[in-house]
Amino acid sequence: MPVPGSPQVRLPLVALLAAACMAGLVHAPAQAAADVPADDNRALRRQLQELTTAPGGPPGVIAVLKRESRTEVYRAGVAEVGTDRPIEVTDHMRIASTAKAYSGAVSLQLVDRGKLRLSDTIGKVLPRLPRAWHRVTLRQLLNHTSGLPDYTTDPEFLALLAENPRRHFDSRRLLDFVADEPLVFRPGSRYAYSNSDNIAVALMSEAVTGRRYEELLTQLVYRPLDLHNTSLPRGYRMPEPYMHGYDVTPPDPPEDVSEALSASGVWASGGIISTPKDMTAFIRGYAGGRLISDRTRRQQLNWVNGASEPAGPGRNEAGLALFRYTTRCGVVYGHTGNFPGYTQLIAATPDGKRSLTVSLTTQVNKLNKPELLERLRTVEENFVCALLRNR
Incomplete structure (x- = not known):
């Protein structure tokens, strides 16, 4: 599909985005992972290199392990095809659905401050949204048990995206695409990953507060x-320097899609741009409970069966805008x-x-590259084991 001002994009970007949304409906356990020798960092580097040479693999990958104040950086491939520039921890990238953790961080702090309650409903806080959704609670939005229909699978939304991938959507009206649809299931009755959930969280x-979500x-x-290098733009431009993202579909060469889509169409559900360095700082603070009270954290860590998208290493369970990987x-x-x-x-x-971030410069999920995803999950588990090993 042609993208204005960009090279011809080989695969329909709409299909790629839809795969990212719908892959959350299917999950499989990771394959058994081989032990990594305690003193052999070369094994981890080799596994990253093998990801870049696998069919459909990323042109570049970076993993950052941090134990207390000690940081180890592992990387393979390049930040941009046609160059020899390695990915740096200060390179910008689209953080995709990890942005959902950021909307969780905002809303859970508002719970601490008495502005919101986990039992608050859409009907109470956002009465303009469809009456059929009014009994959905903030808690159910945060752990993906809301039953809200996913706007990113709506035919009209996908048609507009196909017409112009760089279209500027009104991010605060994204749920209008599914406003005529009922809930997919009774709230709280089961788990289903939905990009609509975190749009509603940001709107709540x-x-x-009477303040914009970006503020x-x-x-x-x-x-x-x-x-210092994290932002939520709504255009398609990437700040320099950045690791270029690619559609990799053998036997064709990688196609640069870094600036092919506007982030306005995902907003609080996946539009944030950050760096491996900032992502490391975020997850250490967020997963470590620094941003919220112990009382709210106990609520956050009530787990239900459900995987992130794509599934993370090991067994996945969902809390409030956070997943447990066993x-x-x-x-x-x-x-x-x-x-x-x-x-x-x-x-x-x-x-x-102790923290770990792993960033690939191509899209991998259950629908578009299932074999590569299982390979990735194996590598991620090996990195988790290296992270947790006593040194």
């Missing part, structure tokens, strides 16, 4: 965690995400003292 946060992110997330070596909390050109994992130990 705005409604009770709330700055006040409640960026400043407390010293995130691996053969132990437990980490985090989130994953995928977007045309990018795949992300952020994870940390429950005390926030």
Whole structure:
């Protein structure tokens, strides 16, 4: 599909985005992962290199492990095809659905401040939204048990995106695409990952504060965690320097899709741009409970069966805008995400003292590259084991 001002994009970007949304409906356990020798960092580097040479693999990948104040950076491939520039921890990237953790960080702090309650309903806070949705609670939005229809699978939304991938959507009206649809299931009765959930969370946060979501992110997330290179733009441009994201579909060469889509169509559900360095700081603070009270954190850590999208390492369970990944070596909390050109994992130990981020420069999920996803999950579990190993 042609994109204005960009090279011809080989695969329909609409299909790529739809795959990112719908893949959350199907999950499989990761394959058994081989142990990584305790003193052999070369094994981890080799596994990243093998991802870049696998069919459909990313042109570049970076993993950042941090134990206390010690940081280890592993990388393979390049930040931009046709160059030899390696990915740096200060390179910008689209963080995809890991942005849902940021909307969780905002709303849970508002719970602490008495502006919101987890039992608050859409009907109470956002009465303009469809009456059929009014009994859905903030808690159900945060753990994806709301039953809200996913606007990113709506035919009209996809048609507009196909017509102009760089279209500027009114981010605060995205739920209008499914306003005529009933709930998919009774709220709280089951788990189903939906991009609509975190749009509603951001709108609730705005409604009770009278402040724009972007301002709330700055006040409640960026400043407390010293995130200096994180933002929520609504255009398609990427700030320099950035790791280029690609559609990789063998046997064709990688196609740069870094700036092919406007972030306005995903907003609070996946539009944030950040860097591996900032993502490391975020997940250490967020997973470690630094942003919220112990009382609210206990509510956040009530788990239900459900996987992030794409599924993370080990067994996945969903809390409030946070997932628990139980691996053969132990437990980490985090989130994953995928977007045309990018795949992300952020994870940390429950005390926030050890963290891992893994960033790929192509989209990998259950629908578009199931075999590569299982390979990725195996590598991610090996990195978690390295992270948790005593040194």
